[in-house]
Structure formats: structure tokens, C-alpha cells
Amino acid sequence: xxxxxxxxxxxxxxxxxCVLLIPFVFPTWWMVTSSVKPISDIFAFPPDLWPRxxxxxxxxxxxxxxxxxxxxxxxAYIAAVVTLxxxxxxxxxxxxxxxxxxxxxxxxxxIVLLGLLIPSEVxxxxxxxxxxxxxxxxxxxxxxLVPIFGAPSVFATFVMRxxxxxxxxxxxEAARVDGLGRFKIFWIIALPLAKxxxxxxxxxxxxxxxxxxxxxxxxxxxxxxxxLPQALTQFTDAYGGAMWNIQMAAATMTALPVLxxxxxxxxxxxxxxxxxxxxG
Amino acid sequence: xxxxxLHHVKxxxxxxxxxxxxxxxxxxxxxxVLVGPSxxxxxxxxxxxxxxxxxxxxxxxxxxRVVNDLDPKDRDIAxxxxxxxxxxxxTVETNMGFSLEHRGASKAEIAERVRWAAGILGLEPLLxxxxxxxxxxxxxxxAMGRAIVRNPQVFLFDEPLSxxxxxxxxxxxxxxxxxxxxxGVTTVYVTHDQIEAMTMADKIVVxxxxxxxxxxxxxxxxxxxxxxxxxSFIGSPxxxxxxxxxxxxxxxxxxxxxxxxxxxxGENAVYGIRPEHFELSPDGLxxxxxLVEPMGSETQVTMTLGEHQIIGxxxxxxxxxxxxxxxxxxxxxNIHLFDAGTGLRIN
Numbered sequence: 001x002x003x004x005x006x007x008x009x010x011x012x013x014x015x016x017x018c019v020l021l022i023p024f025v026f027p028t029w030w031m032v033t034s035s036v037k038p039i040s041d042i043f044a045f046p047p048d049l050w051p052r053x054x055x056x057x058x059x060x061x062x063x064x065x066x067x068x069x070x071x072x073x074x075x076a077y078i079a080a081v082v083t084l085x086x087x088x089x090x091x092x093x094x095x096x097x098x099x100x101x102x103x104x105x106x107x108x109x110x111i112v113l114l115g116l117l118i119p120s121e122v123x124x125x126x127x128x129x130x131x132x133x134x135x136x137x138x139x140x141x142x143x144x145l146v147p148i149f150g151a152p153s154v155f156a157t158f159v160m161r162x163x164x165x166x167x168x169x170x171x172x173e174a175a176r177v178d179g180l181g182r183f184k185i186f187w188i189i190a191l192p193l194a195k196x197x198x199x200x201x202x203x204x205x206x207x208x209x210x211x212x213x214x215x216x217x218x219x220x221x222x223x224x225x226x227x228l229p230q231a232l233t234q235f236t237d238a239y240g241g242a243m244w245n246i247q248m249a250a251a252t253m254t255a256l257p258v259l260x261x262x263x264x265x266x267x268x269x270x271x272x273x274x275x276x277x278x279x280g
Numbered sequence: 281x282x283x284x285x286l287h288h289v290k291x292x293x294x295x296x297x298x299x300x301x302x303x304x305x306x307x308x309x310x311x312x313v314l315v316g317p318s319x320x321x322x323x324x325x326x327x328x329x330x331x332x333x334x335x336x337x338x339x340x341x342x343x344x345r346v347v348n349d350l351d352p353k354d355r356d357i358a359x360x361x362x363x364x365x366x367x368x369x370x371t372v373e374t375n376m377g378f379s380l381e382h383r384g385a386s387k388a389e390i391a392e393r394v395r396w397a398a399g400i401l402g403l404e405p406l407l408x409x410x411x412x413x414x415x416x417x418x419x420x421x422x423a424m425g426r427a428i429v430r431n432p433q434v435f436l437f438d439e440p441l442s443x444x445x446x447x448x449x450x451x452x453x454x455x456x457x458x459x460x461x462x463x464g465v466t467t468v469y470v471t472h473d474q475i476e477a478m479t480m481a482d483k484i485v486v487x488x489x490x491x492x493x494x495x496x497x498x499x500x501x502x503x504x505x506x507x508x509x510x511x512s513f514i515g516s517p518x519x520x521x522x523x524x525x526x527x528x529x530x531x532x533x534x535x536x537x538x539x540x541x542x543x544x545x546g547e548n549a550v551y552g553i554r555p556e557h558f559e560l561s562p563d564g565l566x567x568x569x570x571l572v573e574p575m576g577s578e579t580q581v582t583m584t585l586g587e588h589q590i591i592g593x594x595x596x597x598x599x600x601x602x603x604x605x606x607x608x609x610x611x612x613x614n615i616h617l618f619d620a621g622t623g624l625r626i627n
Contacts, residue, residue, distance in 0.1 A: 168363060168365070170361045170362070170363050170364075170365035171365050173330075173332050173352075173359075173361065174359070174365035174366075175367075176332065176351070176352045176353065177331075177379070178353070178378050178379035178382060179353035179383055180353075180382060189367060
């Protein structure tokens with residue numbers, strides 16, 4: 001039975017939530033406000049929560065100091081390809097592990113899951129050697145292939161498998177009676193029903209690719225090939241000192257798609273994880 | 281429409297045998313119900329006819345074709361599942377036309393067939409709805425619509441009413457039966473509910489532990505069960521069983537001697553009598569009343585006869601109180617005697 005909270009308890013609860021919100025909201029607030037402050041104001045003491053002076057030129061300088069539009073495009077198309085590729089591979093692999101009985105399926109799935117336990121720092125050197133041999137260093141291929149076939153895809157496969165396991169077997173049997181083969185059952189029946197899980201996979205894969213940092217700094221050295229996280233470190237003056245306000249302006253622009261994805265798709269994300277039984 | 285024949289059909293999972301060689305002949309247009317307790321193999325047998333389970337041994341024929349190695353789609357069957365199995369992301373109309381669409385039917389033909397099926401089942405107002413927007417009974421009707429739209433040779437129903445409430449089940453039972461009468465398509469229907477089996481079937485197949493116990497018309501099974509299992513399974517309340525010996529004085533049970541029809545011989549046996557085959561009679565046998573349950577049209581009385589607990593159903597209104605004694609007489613024409621060892625009928 002639902003009990004109505006008294007106004008006093010409600011106020012106390014909202015107050016507590018506001019306090020708990022501070023560690024999450026403050027860094028974003030500081031980033032956005034710092035992006036429009038002159039650099040000297042950023043270090044003013046006591047710090048200003050609201051800029052004393054607004055300096056909007058920082059946003060223009062982001063594009064003067066770096067090929068920022070190109071880098072933005074790099075991040076965007078890589079994240080899009082990685083997201084699409086992961087959705088395709090993880091949904092097929094997840095479906096196979098969930099619905100197709102084949103010898104050693106559980107063992108194979110366990111081996112695949114073990115991939116999640118290996119930190120990317122451990123595999124980065126062998127991967128570098130491999131991509132060097134394949135002539136892919138300083139191209140975007142490693143940034144596409146590593147996530148599609150690496151840990152993010154393994155997690156996505158796990159999420160999709162959990163979803164497909166819960167799909168009623170009778171639906172597939174009805175489809176078989178209706179004349180569908182295995183691939184069509186996957187494509188026409190199972191996949192459209194997996195939209196919530198696919199949505200969740202799309203969101204976290206996109207974010208993972210968008211925020212990828214270690215791999216770009218290892219595989220990419222040409223400025224116009226940089227992705228955004230890598231580019232953010234490059235806003236320095238002649239002495240190597242960080243140009244904080246410009247860097248914060250670039251960071252604000254970098255964070256925008258992430259915020260947009262969360263605002264638009266947060267319901268889908270939560271529902272997707274709930275469907276897969278991963279929600280706490 | 282086509283006959284269905286199962287010839288010595290077996291199913292095993294590894295070393296575990298599930299179906300032990302079943303033979304059933306289903307005539308063209310017949311309504312056959314496979315009935316039995318949970319785990320008896322009736323659904324497995326139905327799924328073998330559908331092609332959703334492989335056949336370990338034996339032959340399944342639909343019409344003149346042996347279909348053992350055919351995919352479900354090539355068997356020309358339609359199946360209604362226990363949980364309806366409607367595609368949640370498709371409207372009622374798309375669900376119903378789905379199989380035709382994937383068999384290359386033209387849009388006009390699909391529309392015509394869907395309209396026809398929807399008309400029969402009263403689904404026209406629901407065609408644009410999604411399954412989640414339908415009640416249980418409506419979903420069941422859509423599942424039947426999806427089956428009939430293709431005009432298959434055989435309908436297969438796998439406990440289609442088990443998710444409905446008791447009242448709706450009775451309504452849908454009638455609808456399925458009248459649909460069969462209208463279309464005349466050979467139907468195999470699985471249920472664990474013997475009332476469903478009795479009311480719907482032309483022929484009942486009683487199964488137990490992967491074997492066929494008896495095949496026959498509903499009333500034949502009711503009136504002359506081939507063994508004690510069938511006798512106990514068909515009929516509600518179940519048949520009363522009294523263990524004892526056949527003697528020249530009658531059937532001697534624990535603390536009671538019951539009358540026997542003439543010409544019965546044997547030794548140790550089980551005396552079976554249905555609850556409605558007792559009558560209240562002043563010159564009957566004394567029975568101690570345990571429980572009286574008035575049903576309106578009849579009265580169900582639980583009592584002890586000798587040392588045996590039995591149930592009697594009487595058309596009369598029985599006023600007896602628990603602990604009191606009534607006198608009852610078994611209808612000698614409706615006595616069933618079973619061998620105590622094998623359980624087979626001996627009279």
C-alpha cells in the first residue's frame with residue numbers, strides 16, 4: 001500500500017536530494033561557467049559561481065587552435081559506426097547464445113565474458129603491434145574495431161543475451177509454424193521486440209566510444225585524426241600550460257551530445273536495462 | 281482437411297524415453313482431444329505432429345504424406361499456443377495475415393482472408409489493435425483467427441484455454457467447438473482438463489506416462505473405461521474405488537460387502553463405482569456421512585462405507601448431518617471391476 005508522505009518529510013527529502021546532487025552537478029556547472037570566464041577569473045579567490053565577466057571568444061578560439069570541427073566529426077562518425085556495428089554483432093551473438101542450442105554454448109559464452117575481466121591497458125601493446133603490422137596506425141580503424149570486437153561489445157552481447165533468454169519460446173515456435181526460418185525469426189520477430197535492450201546497448205556503446213581516451217592516444221598521432229577526448233588535452237599555451245577557459249569551452253561542446261543522448265534516451269536506457277534483468 | 285496418423289511414435293531425450301510408441305488414427309475432420317495428467321507427454325506428442333519436436337522413432341503422417349522430416353511450415357498445419365504467441369509488435373490484422381504474407385500471398389488475398397476470419401470470430405473492431413490492448417478472451421480469438429486464416433489441413437491446439445478464467449473458458453470452449461463444426465478441419469487438441477475433453481471431443485485419447493491408455497468416444501470412455509487409470513481420470517468427482525475380493529456372496533471389501541453383477545469371476549479386484557451411481561434406499565448399505573455439499577441441482581456427500589471413504593452424488597436434497605448414517609445402494613448395472621494387479625477392466 002502506498003502511503004502519502006507528510007509535507008515536512010517531503011521537504012526534508014527534497015532537501016537531502018539537493019545536497020546529494022551537488023557532487024554531480026557542480027563539476028558540470030564549473031565547466032560551463034569557466035568556459036566563459038577570462039582565465040584569471042577562473043582562479044579568483046573566493047571562487048565565483050557566476051562569471052563576473054563573460055568572455056564568449058573562448059568558443060571561437062577552440063576552432064582556431066585545433067581543427068576542432070574535423071575532430072568533432074571524427075568522434076561523431078566513429079561513435080556512430082561503433083554503435084551500429086556493436087548493435088549488429090551483439091544482437092546476433094546475444095540471440096545465438098540465448099536461443100540456439102549448440103554444443104559448448106555455455107563454455108563459449110563464459111570465455112567471451114572473461115574478456116570483460118581483462119583491462120584494456122593489458123591488451124593495448126599487443127593491439128598496437130597488431131595494428132602496426134596491418135598498417136592501421138594513425139587511422140581510425142583501431143578505434144572502430146577494438147570496441148566492436150572488444151569489451152563493450154562483450155557487455156552488449158551479455159545484455160542482448162539476457163533479453164533474448166526472456167523472450168517466450170512460443171513466439172519463435174509460432175513463427176516457425178508461420179513459415180519463418182532462423183534468420184527471419186531473428187530479424188522479424190526477435191529484433192523488433194528487443195528495441196529497449198538495443199536502445200540501452202546503443203546508448204552505452206555510443207558513450208563509451210565518444211569518451212574513448214586510451215586507444216586514441218596510442219593509435220593516433222596526427223592532429224586532424226584526433227577524437228575529442230584526445231583533442232581536449234591539446235589546448236595549451238606556448239609553455240605547455242593549460243588554457244583552461246578554452247579547454248572548458250571545448251569540453252562543454254564535447255559534453256553536449258552526451259547530455260542530449262541522456263536527456264532524450266534516459267527512459268529507453270533504464271527500460272532496456274530493466275528488461276535485461278540488470279537493473280538493481 | 282486431412283487425416284492424421286501416428287504409427288508407433290517414440291520420443292526420447294538421451295536415454296530418457298518420453299513417448300513409448302504411440303499409435304493413433306485421426307480421421308479427416310475429426311476433433312481429437314489428447315488428455316492426461318501433467319507430464320504424460322500429450323504436449324510433446326502434439327509438438328511432434330507440428331514438427332516442433334523431432335521424432336525419435338515411428339511415423340507421423342498428415343494426409344498421404346509422412347511428415348517426420350518436414351519443417352513445421354511445410355506440414356500445412358496451424359497451431360494455437362497456450363500463451364497465444366501473438367507477435368506483440370504487430371497489430372491483430374498483421375498477426376492474422378502474417379503467415380499468408382510469408383507464403384507469398386497477394387495483399388488482396390491476405391486482406392480478404394483476414395476479413396473472412398475476423399468476421400467468423402467477431403474480430404473486425406479489433407483489427408487495428410495491438411495484442412497488449414486486448415483481453416485474454418480476445419487474444420485467444422485472435423490466436424484462433426491466425427490459425428484459420430490460412431485454411432490449413434490440421435489445427436493443433438496446445439491447452440489454449442488454460443490461461444482463461446473459468447467462465448470465459450466455458451464460452452471459448454463453445455466457440456472452438458462451433459468453429460470446428462463450421463470449418464470441419466481435422467483438429468488435435470491438448471488439455472489436462474477432462475471436462476474440456478468430454479465436452480469437445482469426437483474422440484478422446486487418454487495418455488499416461490508417455491503411453492496411450494485408451495482411445496474412444498467420450499461417453500465410451502466414461503461408461504467403459506479400459507483400466508483403473510482411465511476410470512479415475514475421466515469423470516468429476518472421480519470414480520470411487522474399493523479394494524477387495526470377488527466372492528460368491530458379492531464383493532468383499534474392508535468392512536463391507538457390495539453386490540456384484542452375475543457372471544463375474546476373479547480373486548483380488550478393485551470395485552469401481554461413479555458417485556452418481558449410488559442411490560438413497562432404505563434397504564441399502566449403511567454409510568456414515570462425513571460432509572454434505574449441496575450444489576443446488578444435486579448434493580455431493582462424502583461418507584465412509586465400511587472402512588472406505590467414498591463420494592456419492594444424489595439428485596435429492598440430502599438433509600443428513602455429518603456423523604449420521606444414510607443407506608445407499610450401488611447401481612449394479614454401472615459397476616466397474618478392475619484387476620487389482622494390472623488395473624485392467626475385468627467385467
